[in-house]
Amino acid sequence: MTDTPPLAVDVDGTLTDGQQAVDPRVLPVLRNWDAPVVVATGKSLPYPVALCQFAGIPTRVIAENGGVTAIADTDAIVYDGDREAAQAVLDEYVAAGHSPGWRETDFVNRWRETEVAVAREQPLEPLEDIAADHGLEVVDTGYAYHVKDPEMSKGNALRTAASELGFDPADFLAVGDSANDVSTFAIAGEAIAVRNADDAALAAADRVTDASYADGFLEAVEEYRE
Ligand SMILES: O=C(O)COP(=O)(O)O
Numbered sequence: 254m255t256d257t258p259p260l261a262v263d264v265d266g267t268l269t270d271g272q273q274a275v276d277p278r279v280l281p282v283l284r285n286w287d288a289p290v291v292v293a294t295g296k297s298l299p300y301p302v303a304l305c306q307f308a309g310i311p312t313r314v315i316a317e318n319g320g321v322t323a324i325a326d327t328d329a330i331v332y333d334g335d336r337e338a339a340q341a342v343l344d345e346y347v348a349a350g351h352s353p354g355w356r357e358t359d360f361v362n363r364w365r366e367t368e369v370a371v372a373r374e375q376p377l378e379p380l381e382d383i384a385a386d387h388g389l390e391v392v393d394t395g396y397a398y399h400v401k402d403p404e405m406s407k408g409n410a411l412r413t414a415a416s417e418l419g420f421d422p423a424d425f426l427a428v429g430d431s432a433n434d435v436s437t438f439a440i441a442g443e444a445i446a447v448r449n450a451d452d453a454a455l456a457a458a459d460r461v462t463d464a465s466y467a468d469g470f471l472e473a474v475e476e477y478r479e
């Protein structure tokens with residue numbers, strides 16, 4: 254039995270089923286993990302905080318693709334990125350006749366502090382063009398288009414999280430499914446992509462599971478489960 258490494262785990266596509274519902278079987282795995290678990294997502298801060306709360310684990314989260322890192326152990330909350338800069342891109346996109354694509358009560362961007370997200374049904378090219386004009390980029394997570402500072406990433410945030418927790422990023426096992434996990438995969442000691450991962454994540458992973466979604470996560474961590 255190998256020592257359990259700290260875990261950096263993506264949410265959508267990794268802890269969920271194909272309909273974005275968290276697979277309940279992952280909750281005891283997170284709760285019984287024998288090292289720190291960092292939940293690293295593109296979603297805004299309340300989502301991973303709630304996931305930790307309801308999974309019964311300490312709040313150790315990376316939100317907004319690295320824009321916000323919160324580690325309860327040290328009361329650290331670290332920001333990267335700039336919502337206003339990203340919002341200016343979205344405003345220009347809307348002025349050009351496009352829509353963010355969410356319901357009027359937009360819970361996707363409501364609490365977002367360092368970037369903005371656009372629904373994937375909306376045209377990508379004009380969003381990329383406007384973002385580039387503003388020195389920003391668009392990342393497609395498979396769940397949303399995120400307009401963000403090119404420098405902010407889950408990987409950079411994992412450096413912060415790891416140091417707050419007294420670990421090296423290379424100590425971590427990372428599991429994920431998409432382009433926004435590539436930066437995490439690059440610095441983690443071991444990077445596992447679930448089978449449903451996009452090409453960027455598949456290429457960056459050390460290993461790919463046979464199973465998809467949460468089944469893939471459960472397979473990835475099989476040797477460390479109690
Ligand atoms: O919010 C998204 O677009 C994707 O979220 P994830 O990073 O947890 O997969």
Ligand SMILES: [Mg+2]
Nearest residue numbers: 263265266430
């Ligand atoms: Mg994901």
